[in-house]
Amino acid sequence: MATRRPRQGRRTKADREFVSEAEEILEAMRAGVSDLGDRCGANHGSDPELVNRLFRSAHSLKALAGMFRFDPIQDLAHRLEDVLDGLRLDRVALDASLCSLLEEAVATFAALLERVGDADALASFEAPVSQLTQRIAELIAAPRKKDDVLARLDVDPSLLRALTEYEEHRLRENVRRGRHIALVDATFEILAFEEGLSELTAAIREHGELLSTLPAPGEAPESQINFSLLVASDLPAQELGAALDFPKASVRAALTADRAASAPASAAQSAVDEPAREGAAPPEPSALLDHAGELESLRSISDTVRVDIRKLDELMNLVGELVIQRGALGELTARLCESAATARLGGELAKVHKALERKLRDLQSAVLDVRMVPLRQVFEKVARVIRRMRRELGRDVRLELRGADTELDKLIVEALVDPLMHVVRNALDHAIEPPEERRAAGKDPEGCLAIDALQRGNHVVIAVRDDGRGIDTRALRAHAEERGLVQPGEVLSERETLELIFAPGLSTRDSVTETSGRGVGMDVVRSNLAALGGVVDVESTPGRGTAITMTLPITLAIIQSLIVGVGQRRFAIPLSSVLETLIMERSAIQRSEGRELLDLRGEPLLLRHLAREFALEDPEPEKVYVIVLGIGEQRLGLIVERLHGQQDTVIKPIQGPLATLRGIAGATDLGDQEPVLVLDTSAIVDDATRRREVT
Amino acid sequence: MPRILIVEDSPTMRALLASALEELEGSVKIAEAASGFEALRLLPRERWDLIVTDVNMPDINGLELVSFARGNASYRNVPLIIVSTEGSERDRARGLELGADAYLVKPFEPGELREIAAQLLAQRRARKD
Numbered sequence: 001m002a003t004r005r006p007r008q009g010r011r012t013k014a015d016r017e018f019v020s021e022a023e024e025i026l027e028a029m030r031a032g033v034s035d036l037g038d039r040c041g042a043n044h045g046s047d048p049e050l051v052n053r054l055f056r057s058a059h060s061l062k063a064l065a066g067m068f069r070f071d072p073i074q075d076l077a078h079r080l081e082d083v084l085d086g087l088r089l090d091r092v093a094l095d096a097s098l099c100s101l102l103e104e105a106v107a108t109f110a111a112l113l114e115r116v117g118d119a120d121a122l123a124s125f126e127a128p129v130s131q132l133t134q135r136i137a138e139l140i141a142a143p144r145k146k147d148d149v150l151a152r153l154d155v156d157p158s159l160l161r162a163l164t165e166y167e168e169h170r171l172r173e174n175v176r177r178g179r180h181i182a183l184v185d186a187t188f189e190i191l192a193f194e195e196g197l198s199e200l201t202a203a204i205r206e207h208g209e210l211l212s213t214l215p216a217p218g219e220a221p222e223s224q225i226n227f228s229l230l231v232a233s234d235l236p237a238q239e240l241g242a243a244l245d246f247p248k249a250s251v252r253a254a255l256t257a258d259r260a261a262s263a264p265a266s267a268a269q270s271a272v273d274e275p276a277r278e279g280a281a282p283p284e285p286s287a288l289l290d291h292a293g294e295l296e297s298l299r300s301i302s303d304t305v306r307v308d309i310r311k312l313d314e315l316m317n318l319v320g321e322l323v324i325q326r327g328a329l330g331e332l333t334a335r336l337c338e339s340a341a342t343a344r345l346g347g348e349l350a351k352v353h354k355a356l357e358r359k360l361r362d363l364q365s366a367v368l369d370v371r372m373v374p375l376r377q378v379f380e381k382v383a384r385v386i387r388r389m390r391r392e393l394g395r396d397v398r399l400e401l402r403g404a405d406t407e408l409d410k411l412i413v414e415a416l417v418d419p420l421m422h423v424v425r426n427a428l429d430h431a432i433e434p435p436e437e438r439r440a441a442g443k444d445p446e447g448c449l450a451i452d453a454l455q456r457g458n459h460v461v462i463a464v465r466d467d468g469r470g471i472d473t474r475a476l477r478a479h480a481e482e483r484g485l486v487q488p489g490e491v492l493s494e495r496e497t498l499e500l501i502f503a504p505g506l507s508t509r510d511s512v513t514e515t516s517g518r519g520v521g522m523d524v525v526r527s528n529l530a531a532l533g534g535v536v537d538v539e540s541t542p543g544r545g546t547a548i549t550m551t552l553p554i555t556l557a558i559i560q561s562l563i564v565g566v567g568q569r570r571f572a573i574p575l576s577s578v579l580e581t582l583i584m585e586r587s588a589i590q591r592s593e594g595r596e597l598l599d600l601r602g603e604p605l606l607l608r609h610l611a612r613e614f615a616l617e618d619p620e621p622e623k624v625y626v627i628v629l630g631i632g633e634q635r636l637g638l639i640v641e642r643l644h645g646q647q648d649t650v651i652k653p654i655q656g657p658l659a660t661l662r663g664i665a666g667a668t669d670l671g672d673q674e675p676v677l678v679l680d681t682s683a684i685v686d687d688a689t690r691r692r693e694v695t
Numbered sequence: 696m697p698r699i700l701i702v703e704d705s706p707t708m709r710a711l712l713a714s715a716l717e718e719l720e721g722s723v724k725i726a727e728a729a730s731g732f733e734a735l736r737l738l739p740r741e742r743w744d745l746i747v748t749d750v751n752m753p754d755i756n757g758l759e760l761v762s763f764a765r766g767n768a769s770y771r772n773v774p775l776i777i778v779s780t781e782g783s784e785r786d787r788a789r790g791l792e793l794g795a796d797a798y799l800v801k802p803f804e805p806g807e808l809r810e811i812a813a814q815l816l817a818q819r820r821a822r823k824d
Contacts, residue, residue: 082784091785161793162762164750165785190739194732213755215735215763225735321707 011117016504017527018068019116022061024524026109028418029057033102040099048088054102055084061109072122072129073112079136080105086140089169101136108132149175155183155254159214159228167212174209174232181211181255182237184229186248187218193225196248201229203244208233230254309410312371319360319367323648324669326360329353364648368555372407375453375462378417379404382424382451389428396435396446397428403453408460409555415532416462416552419525423464423548424449426522431468431546441543443467459534459576460554465547471540473497498538502526533574533665535632535682551632561649561678563670564627565642566611567619570676572649572668573638577681579630581643586622598626598637607637608688613663631685638684649678662687697816698724698741702734702748702760703778708801712747712778715805719813731755735763743773744819745812750779750786758789765794772822774815778803 011019032054039047062077080102086092108129115121149172150160163171175181184204188196197213204210211230218224233240241251333353336346379401386399408416432438432447439445450465473494480486480500492500504523526536534552553559553576561572562581582600589607590597596607605628611618619641626637649668665680699716703709706729713725726741728734731754734746746764750757757777764770776797777790787798797811 158762158766161789162756162758164756164758166751167756190736193735197732212759214759215731215755217763217767221767221769222739 013504014068015117018064018070019113020504020521020524021527022064022073022109022113024418025057025061025064026106026113029054029061029109030106032057033099033106036094036102037099040094040096051084051088055081055088058084070112070116070122072126073109076105076108076112076129076133079133079140083136083140089165090172092140098139101132101139104132105136149255153181153254155230156228159183159212159230162214163212170209171211171230171232174211175255175257178257179208179232179234180236180240180253180257182208182231182233182240183252183254184231184240184244185226185250185252186229186246187224187226188248190218190223190225193227197227200244200246200249203246204229204231207231207235207240207243307370309371312367312410315367316371319364322360323364326353326357327647327670329356368409371409371411371555373410373413374405374407375413375460376404378413378420379451379453381417382420385421385424386428386449389425393428395428395432397432398446398448400448400450402451406453406455406460407554408552412532412552412555415528416550419528419536419550420451420462420464422522422525423550424451427464427466427468427546427548431466431470433469437469455554456551459551462550462552463547464550465545467545470542470544470546471498471501471538472542473540476500498540501538502536530682530686533680533682535634535686537632549632559649561647561668562627563644563647563676564610564625564640565644566640567617569616570644570670570674571610571640572647572670572676572678573627573629574665574678574681575646577629577631577685579628579635582626582628582637583623584626586620586624600628600637605635605637606688607639608684609639611639611641613684629681629685631682634685634689636685636688649676696722696724697744697819698726699745699747699812700726700728700734700737700741700743702728702731702746702752702757704730704749704752708749708778711805712808715808716747716812718805719809719816723816731757731760734760738764738770743770745774745776745816746770747776747778747808747812750777750790758786758793761790761793761795772819774819776808776811776815778808 032050035047035050036054039050058077058081062074062081065071065074065077083092083098083101087094087098092098108125112122112125112129115125150168153160160168171181184200186197186200201210201213209232211232214228214230216226216228218226231240235243236256237251237253241249244251330353333346333349336342336349338346383399383401386397389395390397427449432449433441433443435445438447444467448467451462452465453460453462455461477486477492477497477500480503481488485500485503486492501522502525504521522536522538529536529550529552532552534550537549537551538546539549540546553574560575562575562578564571564573582598584598588598590599590604592604598605598607605626607626609618610616621641624639624641625643626639629636629638647670649670663680663684665678665683667675668678670676701709701712701716703712709727709729713727716723716725726737728737731752734748735755746760748757748760755763757779761775761777764773764775775795776799777787777795778799778801779786779790787800790798796815799808799811
């Protein structure tokens with residue numbers, strides 16, 4: 001990585017953006033693959049969390065390469081995603097050949113990235129890449145030889161064929177945990193099967209997990225239907241049958257658990273069993289059975305449930321759709337109220353609608369609440385990294401963490417880890433001086449790194465402060481000039497100069513050390529946060545230290561929006577970034593150095609016309625509205641023609657050519673079937689207030 | 696008039712599927728089942744000409760429904776389309792292996808569904824004649 005790449009000069013801005021983001025993903029993959037290699041070498045099983053992370057990295061790389069149209073990288077990442085998915089779902093075994101293939105893939109990515117911008121060099125790589133892709137494909141296609149639990153199951157193969165991927169995964173998981181698998185068969189009259197079946201499944205769920213329900217024609221196919229239920233339980237089939245006590249059902253073992261050979265889960269379980277047994281007199285066999293049933297029900301009483309985040313997403317989407325339906329209902333109600341003939345009915349409906357709205361808001365916040373997790377886990381990760389780096393770098397650094405209980409949407413917390421880690425590493429690596437240097441400067445030899453998190457309205461602010469040497473703005477400027485990011489003689493304020501650390505392709509040190517994240521700069525931190533609708537600000541005092549402040553929305557799911565109009569179009573602006581709205585005469589706009597400004601209580605406010613941002617026809621009315629946007633410390637006044645009011649909106653991603661349009665965060669449906677674009681306020685404010693980079 | 700059974704637990708998806716199929720040329724009769732169980736109850740009531748089913752449903756999954764239909768003399772020859780968000784190769788392969796005639800991944804183009812449905816209905820008509 002440290003070698004200079006002679007061909008970099010040919011790279012376009014898009015190339016550079018791609019490479020810098022791809023390198024960061026690759027970095028995460030490299031670490032993951034090496035961890036996986038260690039596990040494999042030590043004969044540990046694969047770690048689901050680790051595999052999941054790797055899978056997500058491959059997925060991100062695929063999406064990124066697809067967006068920038070780097071086909072060989074996209075193809076390879078796609079294959080890699082497949083094989084990791086296989087590993088994740090236990091279809092592919094973790095062994096040495098897989099590990100070496102993964103390492104090879106990472107090395108190939110690195111080689112490909114180095115050649116981005118050089119079409120000939122990339123083309124010469126086509127053959128080896130397709131060879132590697134082919135080998136990965138073969139690995140996926142090869143049936144898993146050892147230990148296929150499905151082959152050991154004593155059930156009709158047609159039942160196994162009809163399992164969805166997830167059900168199959170649950171089946172394997174239960175076998176791995178050492179549970180018994182039983183097959184429950186029952187026949188019902190076709191006209192009334194549901195009642196009997198739901199009674200049976202309810203009984204099954206009291207004693208285990210219902211894995212699948214396969215219907216089949218009964219003996220009299222016209223009038224009967226048979227169900228084969230696959231059940232995982234801690235009870236052997238015979239005991240399960242007795243516990244179910246369902247005369248119509250026959251229960252037999254499909255797989256008898258081999259408890260001695262099973263994983264730690266069963267050890268944990270016997271730990272639960274034992275104290276209970278100690279207290280009781282030597283139990284009779286039948287008493288033991290009762291006891292087991294009781295324990296099972298006791299065990300299921302716990303005040304937490306682990307839920308797949310995707311299920312929460314689904315729930316959130318449903319709530320979002322309900323919110324949209326409610327909007328439509330509101331419009332209809334208003335129309336009923338308008339006409340004299342239906343006003344009475346409309347008024348009653350309006351009351352019901354109001355109540356629905358309240359309940360829906362409660363539901364919404366309840367679902368949102370479920371998605372919230374405290375920052376504690378991320379903080380713990382940071383603390384671990386710092387402990388390790390302290391050892392490696394030999395720096396004395398005191399860590400102060402405050403606000404670990406601040407809560408954020410789970411997805412945002414996950415996406416926050418990398419940028420936060422990067423900022424922390426930068427601080428330890430570059431900012432905090434070695435003890436001798438600190439002593440010489442009259443500072444405490446022990447450096448201090450403080451991370452504070454606090455909630456501010458709909459945002460969470462995370463500040464990382466160090467008491468290190470601060471950013472040398474002169475060196476920064478000189479460096480930026482060298483890279484052609486600033487022209488010599490160009491006048492920059494202190495703040496604008498500091499902002500240069502976020503410029504793509506700039507690193508204040510040439511010798512990039514092991515811990516600094518290897519050349520991936522603050523520009524990636526900024527763009528990662530921007531993808532979440534967040535921003536990053538910097539403040540620094542030479543000799544005293546630097547503060548990097550990250551501001552993030554609490555959730556991405558449902559937001560309150562201000563609906564505005566320009567010409568024929570409407571746009572949604574997330575209310576979280578709206579500070580106030582003003583109405584003003586066009587003549588109040590002042591012009592200075594080609595910029596339009598408004599005097600807002602003595603402070604100049606930079607203005608932009610929404611119509612011009614998206615090259616729409618601007619009717620230029622005399623009276624306009626100014627939406628004052630605030631993102632972090634930055635302010636911008638957005639001029640629009642109309643205000644349509646506030647509404648709950650669910651942002652949906654856009655596909656197709658609009659997807660990459662800067663300034664658009666997504667689309668939403670306001671309940672009247674007409675899609676409305678949602679503005680990406682952080683990008684708009686950023687572009688307007690930040691100096692345009694020179695490219 | 697061809698009869699089509701839509702099996703899908705999401706009301707939105709169900710409405711989408713129905714509206715896509717309503718626009719088939721010539722008139723069709725569409726019935727909707729909100730769950731696998733409801734489908735099992737509706738199946739014996741009519742002579743179906745096409746079944747369109749989701750995969751992930753709370754009671755029985757779409758693959759199980761396919762397996763049931765194919766194992767039953769009365770529905771063995773009814774064309775079957777699986778529509779699922781699961782774009783996984785495995786589920787697609789399984790669906791086709793179990794006897795589904797087509798597998799569509801959501802979000803799909805309504806036109807695409809219509810085209811496949813029209814083709815399957817035409818084949819079925821030809822076989823009946």
